Amino acid sequence: MTKYIPTIWLEIHVRIKSETKMFCSCKNAVALASEPNMNVCNICMWFPGMLPNLNKEVVRLWLIWGMMMNCEVNKKSRFDRKTYFYPDNPTAYQITQMYEPIVWKGFVKTLVNWIERTFAIHHMHLENDAWKLIHAGWKTLLDFNRAWSPLMEIVTDPVFHDRDEVMEFLRELQKLMRAWWVSDADMEKWQLRCDVNISIAPEWSLKLWSRTETKNVNSFMAIGRVIDHEIKRQKSVIEKWWIVDQETRWWNDDSWTSTTLRSKEDAMDYRYFPEPDLLPVILSDEFINDARKLIPELPIEKRIKYLWVYKLSEDDARILTTTRELSEYFDNLVELTWDSKKSCSYMTSVLLAMMNESETIKNILDLKFDIKELAKVIDLVNRDELSSTNSKQVIEELFNNGWETDIIVDENNLRQKNDTDALEKIVEQVLLDNASQVADYKSGNENIFWFFVWQCMKASKWAWNPKIFNELLKKKL
Ligand SMILES: [Zn+2]
Known part of the structure; x- marks a missing residue:
């Protein structure tokens, strides 16, 4: 029987969590305006004579992000105008860095089944988001809140050959974004969207066969389902001696099926030309070096440290690197306790479980007690002055009411010398x-x-x- 090799690549769009929009000083839509057209100004509403004004903070954020993605930095870059009409795009153009971006190439390092792997990025650029259409009965209304908000596009090389690789890459990408507050990259909230390109070919083939692109995939789980489904579908087409149509498909996650959306696409002519309203971007060495100093320890570096140095389990290492706040809290706790195993288990199975149940405390930064109090609990347990059962009671008290470990232990008579x-x-x-x-x-x-x-x-x-x-x-x- 012929063996088929799948080749997969991704096109990812992410809403950037910058303070302001890209070309004006309005608050960025990700900060969630309570009503339509709240965060707007003359510039992002396209009043006559108003020109876009590139925001330095967005450039800095983008530069740091690019460096975290191991990209090359272009000291000189420019914006282009991409012309197309769509009802949610009243200007009939989008400003994009498709051709000469600030950062380019790059790769993401991650672990796939315990093995270190790198996945190459084909290109990565910034462009502005579209408007939002609100359909109200017979009318359609326009919300400009996210007009000119920054949007990032990442296209990978055709580097994935199974779903595990894709999933690990995406999880790592999400962690990277959270490590520099680039985006929360929450698919359910449409902060991250992902189109999946898949092509399968027999093992003996030296080139890629025709590919399909599947859109409307809105969760990580759904991406896995799309990959399984499309590989199976293409295989059945090829085994009938037919050819897989080069097309765009639409995923229905209720029925776990896909249908043709558009077929036989040729590259559309968007009439790109250098954006006349913006000067090229020229970065000074100083600006680049200052940005470089801000790069944090990457989530994968932390994870490898947790696995090999602290000897944590794979699950724990993964959980503790979900967000930068969580891993920094863990690092600080280990520094205080010198006990990575207990620090990990008190965080993952006690503290995070409480946060999961809590209605109000969802972020580790919102805890009511100082980290030293948790370190104290671990210390007491290690010195057998507090039983592990009672330690949970103490942490619960800390979690709900703040206060201090020693006081809670003594007031509740939990200190045990003769347990x-x-x-x-x-x-x-x-x-x-x-x-x-x-x-x-x-x-x-x-x-x-x-x-x-x-x-x-x-x-x-x-x-x-x-x-x-x-x-x-x-x-x-
Ligand atoms: Zn504005």
């Missing part, structure tokens, strides 16, 4: 770890008894009187 439960656990563990000595003892070598006491004392960091262990051991042995 029999904890001591019994230590004794059990020592006996378990030293099975051959136990057997030795049971066969009559009573001298070895003090060995067990010593081990228990060591395991409890010499916090208890050996007499207690003496009694417990006698009971257990």
Whole structure:
């Protein structure tokens, strides 16, 4: 049977989370205006004689983003005008950096099934967003809130050959965006859209066969479904000795099927020409170097550190790098506790679970208590002054009401010097770890008894009187 190799590439559009729009000082629409046409001015409403004014902050954000994507920087770049009419585009043109962008090329590094991989970017540029049409009965209204908001387009090289690679790439891209607040990249909120290009060819083929582009994919899960579905569909076409139509398809995520949207597309003539209302962008070395200094530690670097240095599980390393805030909190906690394992488990299975349940506290930055208080909890647990069951009660109190760990522990009488439960656990563990000595003892070598006491004392960091262990051991042995 013929083996088919899928080749996949993505075209991604992302709403940028800059403070202001790209060509005026209006607030960017991502900050969510409460009503239509709130964040507008003479410039973004195209009043006669008004000219776009490139925003330096957007350029800086874009430059840092490009460097995080390992791009080359173009000291001189320019904007072009792309001409097309559409009802949500009253100017009949879009301003884009398609041909000479500030940054270009680049790649994303990630882990696919534990293996380090890099995926190349074909091009990446900035352009302005369209307007919003609101259909109200017989009328159609125009909302200019996001007119001239920055939009990014990223097109990858045809570098993916299965869905795992695509999913890991997208997750990494999302983390990268969140690491520099470029965008929250939330697909459900339409901050990130993704068109999926797929082409399959028999293993022996030296070139790509015809491809399809699937649009209207609005969740990560749906992208996986599109890939599975389209590979299967193209295979069935080829196996009938037909040719896959080069076309754009429309995904229906309710029925998990796709239909033809447009077929046989040729490159449309958008009459690109240099944007006459904007000067070329020239970046000084100083501006570039200052931006370079702001690049944070990338999520993948953190993840590799969590996996190989801190020895966390893959799931935990992934969760803790979901956002920059989360990973920075974790790093700070480890710095205070010197205990990466416990810091991780208290964050992932206690703190994040509470945030999940909470109606009000969804961001780690909104916690009511200082990080030192959580570090203190971990420290008390490590010194056996607080049982792990009680530690959860303390964290719950911190989470709900703030306050201080020591006060909560003492007021609730949770500080334990003689916690029999904890001591019994230590004794059990020592006996378990030293099975051959136990057997030795049971066969009559009573001298070895003090060995067990010593081990228990060591395991409890010499916090208890050996007499207690003496009694417990006698009971257990
Ligand atoms: Zn404006």
